[in-house]
Amino acid sequence: MSEFSDALSVSSSALKAQSQRLRHVSENIANADTPGYRRKLVSFETVKAPESAGGVEASRVHLDRTELAEIFDPAHPMADDSGHYQGSNVNLVIELADAREAQRSYEANLKMFDQARQMSSSLLDLLRR
Numbered sequence: 001m002s003e004f005s006d007a008l009s010v011s012s013s014a015l016k017a018q019s020q021r022l023r024h025v026s027e028n029i030a031n032a033d034t035p036g037y038r039r040k041l042v043s044f045e046t047v048k049a050p051e052s053a054g055g056v057e058a059s060r061v062h063l064d065r066t067e068l069a070e071i072f073d074p075a076h077p078m079a080d081d082s083g084h085y086q087g088s089n090v091n092l093v094i095e096l097a098d099a100r101e102a103q104r105s106y107e108a109n110l111k112m113f114d115q116a117r118q119m120s121s122s123l124l125d126l127l128r129r
Contacts, residue, residue, distance in 0.1 A: 004116055004119065004120040004123075006054075007112070007113075007116040008113060008116050008117065008120075009055055010054055010055045010056075011109045011110075011112045011113040011116065012055075012113060013047060013055030013056050013057060014055065014056055014105070014109040015106060015109050015110060015113065016057070016058075017044050017056050017057055017058045018102050018105050018106040018109065019106065020042060020058040021042050021044075021058060021098075021102045022099060022102040022103065022106070024040045024041075024042050024061060025095055025098045025099045025102060026099070027040060028040055028090050028095050029090070029092065029095050029096075029099070031088060031090065032088055032090040032092055032095070033087075033088065034088055035071075035076075035078050035085055035086060035087055035088070036068065036078075036086050036087075036088070037088035037089075037090065038063040038064055038065070038068070038088070038089055039063070039064035039066075039088070039089050039090045039091075039095075040061050040062070040063060040064070041061070041062045041063070041064055042058045042059060042061055042062075043058075043059045043062075044056045044057065044058060044059065045057055045058075045059050064089055066089045067089065068086040068087060068088065068089050069086070069087035069088065069089065070084050070085075070086065070087070071084065071085055071086070071087045072084050073085065
């Protein structure tokens with residue numbers, strides 16, 4: 001029965017990691033028009049605990065170091081003498097693609113969790129007979 005609990009543990013850790021990724025993607029989308037905002041990036045690492053079954057966890061959040069967009073708007077309160085201010089480095093197309101990927105990965109892990117739960121439940125029903 002340990003394999004079932006390992007499968008549930010791995011899929012639940014992946015669900016947590018993907019939900020954290022989706023949270024950061026949504027923060028990036030919400031701040032796409034915020035001057036000076038840097039895109040947040042999250043990557044995944046294998047859990048390095050001895051009792052772990054090989055789950056994943058989200059790493060620390062890193063800021064995207066690509067150049068911020070220079071926007072010309074002399075009426076903006078943050079504009080310098082030349083009329084420019086720094087926008088964000090968020091690309092909405094990339095963020096939407098990341099959100100779609102995180103959503104699909106979340107759904108796949110949820111299906112795996114449900115399948116493992118159903119299999120363990122069926123096994124217990126067979127053992128009761």
